[in-house]
Amino acid sequence: MLLFVLIALQTRAQVPSTVEVTATQQAITEALQVYHDPSATLLLEQIRTARFSANSISDVLQPGKTVHWVRVVLRNPTHREKTRLLYAGDWSNIELYQFSESGYTLKRSGQLLPIRERDVPGYKPYIRLALLPNSTTTLYLRLQGDINLYKPQALRVQLLMPEQVEAANRDRLFGQGIFIGIILVMTLYNLVLFASVRDRSYLYYVMALLGTGLYFMFFHGFAIELLWPNAPIWNAHSFPFIVTFNGLFRVLFTRHYLNTQRTMPLWDKALMLLALLYILPVGMGLLSYFTPLDLLQACVSLIGLIGGLVLVAMILTGINSLRQGYKPARYFLIANVFFVVGALLFILKENHLLPDNLVTVYAAQVGMVAQVVLFSLGLAYRLNTVTGELNAKVLEKERLEREKETERKLLIEQQKNELEVMVTNRTAALRHRTQELKDTVRKLKASEHKLRRLNFFKDRFFSIISHDIRTPLATLESFLNILLNFSDKMKPDQMQKLATHTQLSVRNLQALLENLLQWSSAQTASGHHVRFEPEVLPLAELVNRNVALLKDTADTKQIAWQVQVPSALQVRADAHMLDFVVRNLLHNAIKFSYPGGLIKIAAEAGPGHMVTVAVADQGTGISADILATLFKLETPAMATKGTVNEKGTGLGLLLCRDFVERHEGKIQVDTTMGQGSRFYFTVPMAIPEQAADKQTLLEGEIC
Numbered sequence: 001m002l003l004f005v006l007i008a009l010q011t012r013a014q015v016p017s018t019v020e021v022t023a024t025q026q027a028i029t030e031a032l033q034v035y036h037d038p039s040a041t042l043l044l045e046q047i048r049t050a051r052f053s054a055n056s057i058s059d060v061l062q063p064g065k066t067v068h069w070v071r072v073v074l075r076n077p078t079h080r081e082k083t084r085l086l087y088a089g090d091w092s093n094i095e096l097y098q099f100s101e102s103g104y105t106l107k108r109s110g111q112l113l114p115i116r117e118r119d120v121p122g123y124k125p126y127i128r129l130a131l132l133p134n135s136t137t138t139l140y141l142r143l144q145g146d147i148n149l150y151k152p153q154a155l156r157v158q159l160l161m162p163e164q165v166e167a168a169n170r171d172r173l174f175g176q177g178i179f180i181g182i183i184l185v186m187t188l189y190n191l192v193l194f195a196s197v198r199d200r201s202y203l204y205y206v207m208a209l210l211g212t213g214l215y216f217m218f219f220h221g222f223a224i225e226l227l228w229p230n231a232p233i234w235n236a237h238s239f240p241f242i243v244t245f246n247g248l249f250r251v252l253f254t255r256h257y258l259n260t261q262r263t264m265p266l267w268d269k270a271l272m273l274l275a276l277l278y279i280l281p282v283g284m285g286l287l288s289y290f291t292p293l294d295l296l297q298a299c300v301s302l303i304g305l306i307g308g309l310v311l312v313a314m315i316l317t318g319i320n321s322l323r324q325g326y327k328p329a330r331y332f333l334i335a336n337v338f339f340v341v342g343a344l345l346f347i348l349k350e351n352h353l354l355p356d357n358l359v360t361v362y363a364a365q366v367g368m369v370a371q372v373v374l375f376s377l378g379l380a381y382r383l384n385t386v387t388g389e390l391n392a393k394v395l396e397k398e399r400l401e402r403e404k405e406t407e408r409k410l411l412i413e414q415q416k417n418e419l420e421v422m423v424t425n426r427t428a429a430l431r432h433r434t435q436e437l438k439d440t441v442r443k444l445k446a447s448e449h450k451l452r453r454l455n456f457f458k459d460r461f462f463s464i465i466s467h468d469i470r471t472p473l474a475t476l477e478s479f480l481n482i483l484l485n486f487s488d489k490m491k492p493d494q495m496q497k498l499a500t501h502t503q504l505s506v507r508n509l510q511a512l513l514e515n516l517l518q519w520s521s522a523q524t525a526s527g528h529h530v531r532f533e534p535e536v537l538p539l540a541e542l543v544n545r546n547v548a549l550l551k552d553t554a555d556t557k558q559i560a561w562q563v564q565v566p567s568a569l570q571v572r573a574d575a576h577m578l579d580f581v582v583r584n585l586l587h588n589a590i591k592f593s594y595p596g597g598l599i600k601i602a603a604e605a606g607p608g609h610m611v612t613v614a615v616a617d618q619g620t621g622i623s624a625d626i627l628a629t630l631f632k633l634e635t636p637a638m639a640t641k642g643t644v645n646e647k648g649t650g651l652g653l654l655l656c657r658d659f660v661e662r663h664e665g666k667i668q669v670d671t672t673m674g675q676g677s678r679f680y681f682t683v684p685m686a687i688p689e690q691a692a693d694k695q696t697l698l699e700g701e702i703c
Contacts, residue, residue, distance in 0.1 A: 018073045021082055021131055026159040029057050033071040034155055040067040044097055044104075044140060055155055063148040063297070070141040070155060076131040084159040085126040088141055089152035095142040096127045100135070111150045111236065115229040123221025126165065147288075149236060149296040153352075176220050179365050183213035186372045204253035211246025212368055218242055233289070236296065240285030243303050244278040247310055251275040254314050258321040258329060267317045274313055277306050304347040311340040335374030342367025476502065500556060532662050534572050536686040539603055539611065540565040542575075546583045547601070550590060557595045557643070564602040570686040571611050577659035578683065581667075584652040585615040585679050592619035592677070594643050605685055610665065614680035619643060621673040630669065631657040656681070 017031040033052035042050070047069050061068070076082050088094060093110035096119075109118040109125035120126035131137060145151025187209045194202035217223045224235045251271050255261060260268035281303045284295040318333035342363035349360035479502040487495070543565050554561065571578070589599045600616045620643060622630070631653055653667075660667045665682035 018075045018136060020075050020077055021084065021159060023161075025161065025164055028072060028157045028159065029055060029155075031055075031072060032155060032157060035069040035071075037067040037069060038064075040065055040144065042067075042069075044142075047140065057154070059155070060153050061145075061151065061155065063151065065146070068143040068155060070139075070143060070157065072139050072141075072157060073136060074129075074131060074139065074159075075136045076133060079133045081133055082131040083162055084129045084131065085120060085162055085165050086129050086139075087124065087126055087158045087160060088143060089156065090125065090150050091143045091152065092146035092150040093142075093144040094125055094127065095144075097140040097142075098129065099138040099140075100132070110144075112146060112232045114232055115225060122169070123225050126160070128162075129159075147236060147294050147296055149300065172220060176216065176222065179216065179369065180213055180222075182369055182372060183209050187213075201253060201257045204249050204256055207249040208246060208253055209372070211242060211249055215239070215242045215246055216365060237285050237289040240281040240296075240299050240303060243307065244282050247278055247307060248275055250314070251310060254317055254332075257332060258317055258326065260317060260321075263324060263326070264317065264320055267313075267320060271313060271317065274306065274310050277309075281306070301351055304351045308344060308347055311336075311343055315340055331374055335371040338374075339364070339367035339371035476506065503552070532574050532577070534574050534663070534684075536570055536572055537575055537578065538567070539569045539571050539613070540567045542579060543582055543601055543603070543613075546579065546586055549583065550586050553587070554590050554599070557590065557593065557597070559590060559593050559596070560598045562598060562600045564600070565613075566603065569603055569605065569611060572684045572686045573663055574659070577662065581656045581659050581681065582613070582615075584656055588652065588679070589615050589617040589619070589677075592621075592643060593617045594619055606682065609685045609687065610682040611685045612680055612682050614678055616676065616678040618676040621675055622669070622671040622677055623673060627669070627671060631667065 019026070019028055019031045032055035034055045035047060035050050035052045037047075050069070052069075052071050055070070070088070086096065090111050092112045094108065096107045096109075097104045098107070107119040107127050109120065109127050111125060113125075115121050115123075118125060120128055129137075129139075141157070143155070187206050190202045190206045190209070193199075194206065214223070217227070218235070218239055223238065224232060228234055228238075251274060255268055255271055258264070260271065281299050284299045284302070287293050288295040288299070314336050315333065318329050318336060321329035322333055342365070345354060345360045346364035348354040349356055354360050479498060482490075482498060490498070540563075543563060547561055547563060551561075586599070586601070593599060597618045599618075601614070602616075603611055603613045606612045657667050660681045660683070663683045665684070667679065667681035669677055669679050671677040
């Protein structure tokens with residue numbers, strides 16, 4: 001007999017009861033057949049052959065990753081097709097397999113799916129069922145709770161009529177729309193008050209209102225529907241941050257509104273400690289979001305505990321402040337009593353300590369509306385109080401300012417008279433002192449400029465003496481030693497060659513000394529010791545004389561001359577200076593010409609009654625870095641050796657520039673590396689009257 005009973009029970013467990021779909025809302029529990037898959041890996045084909053068991057109302061689902069399969073058979077006994085919305089609870093993921101004669105269809109929903117991927121787009125995971133007339137349909141539900149927050153404690157299925165769901169949704173939109181509207185209006189009102197009085201209490205209260213509104217948007221599904229419909233995972237993890245935001249600003253509002261930091265320091269420290277506790281749920285939320293840890297359910301309990309402590313602390317702080325005689329605390333206390341009671345009921349409901357009904361769900365929002373209205377009165381009273389205190393302070397400040405202004409005017413008048421006398425005396429003394437300082441600065445600058453110039457001349461002079469004169473002297477000494485010690489052993493051609501080199505060294509030394517003396521004389525006292533005596537000079541004669549003077553030097557390098565100077569061309573110039581310029585340019589041309597080269601000397605009359613004299617060679621040319629320093633006193637040209645190592649100082653061209661500029665002319669150069677250089681300068685041309693005057697003067701001297 002017992003065996004038959006066991007077989008009957010087993011058969012009853014394997015064949016689910018058929019549920020007839022009625023015309024009203026239905027809750028199905030005992031007719032459900034369930035199978036628990038701890039591995040969460042079984043597929044539909046395996047589940048269909050699995051051994052299901054009857055669902056028990058008393059069974060409580062434990063936290064974990066177990067997948068729960070539910071089987072139910074629905075029958076539509078009518079002759080019309082019926083549409084129902086199936087609701088199995090707020091699971092993370094729901095899959096519905098609906099079997100019919102043609103096979104099965106798969107529909108998905110769940111709190112961790114984006115809104116657009118749910119079978120019925122909305123904040124609740126509904127699945128739409130179409131039941132054909134006079135048909136029986138087998139449903140397999142795969143219920144998965146990836147996080148414990150989205151895992152109901154019991155298995156139950158509801159069949160809802162679409163119009164019922166739509167009506168409930170309209171009621172939700174209407175009721176919560178009114179609530180959110182009140183929150184927004186009061187937020188704007190307190191924001192305007194803050195902008196008027198700059199009292200931080202209003203700003204903190206505005207932020208707390210925004211946090212409250214955002215939390216109830218999250219709780220009633222508006223956040224996932226409107227704010228982040230494509231981020232369901234963030235929606236599940238957002239409440240620790242929203243509640244923390246709300247709680248922190250409620251604590252700050254309480255501290256600032258009741259002035260606890262000054263009047264109740266111990267309560268102020270307690271409030272700050274409670275605010276710091278919000279670090280824990282924020283950390284748990286971050287860990288749960290970024291790691292595999294599931295801490296959200298524990299986070300709900302912790303936030304409920306901290307929130308309850310904060311609410312109680314607000315009430316106790318308000319009572320203590322009222323006992324100290326702070327009148328605005330009366331509004332704070334009355335408003336918070338309604339809100340705290342409603343919020344505590346809501347917290348207990350969220351932690352499954354109270355049943356889920358209209359009172360526990362909406363008590364917090366009703367209390368919040370009452371709090372908003374009463375707080376507005378309290379803040380208005382506080383505003384009037386603060387405004388009155390400010391007005392009194394302003395009047396007292398104005399009275400004190402008037403008294404101070406009178407005293408200040410008397411004192412200013414007295415100080416003004418004294419200051420005028422002092423300023424007159426000080427101005428005269430300062431003016432005299434300023435003039436003395438200007439004279440001293442002027443003298444110091446002139447002295448500094450003179451000392452720098454002299455120091456530069458000294459350094460340059462001694463550099464030339466120490467480096468450039470030593471070499472030719474050493475060469476002469478070596479030549480003389482050879483003549484003294486080896487003259488009897490030398491052949492005549494060797495003696496001639498040695499004598500030629502000795503003569504060349506002497507001439508180089510003579511030219512160096514002459515340039516050095518000329519440069520030193522020209523630079524001393526800005527060159528005013530060098531006399532400038534222009535006269536009419538035949539240019540061809542002056543050029544030929546210098547060519548003849550340097551002929552021997554040119555012959556040693558087998559250099560040819562080509563002179564193209566008109567014999568009738570006359571210039572008005574200082575004979576000594578012009579002679580120096582021509583000789584120096586010819587000497588440089590020889591120095592930098594290759595053996596066997598050609599030097600061209602040409603002169604021609606130009607515009608402005610000026611004569612252009614040019615000396616061109618076919619030598620080494622001048623590099624760009626040396627060319628940039630030619631004719632500049634500040635950066636004298638670097639001494640460059642000639643083609644047979646002739647020495648130079650770089651002073652000759654500086655003197656040439658000086659002498660040419662005294663004639664109001666210019667000296668310039670065109671050069672190409674490896675092809676030679678062309679130096680050319682301008683001097684004034686002698687006009688006929690000047691030439692006639694010179695001729696008359698010469699004839700008079702002859703007579």
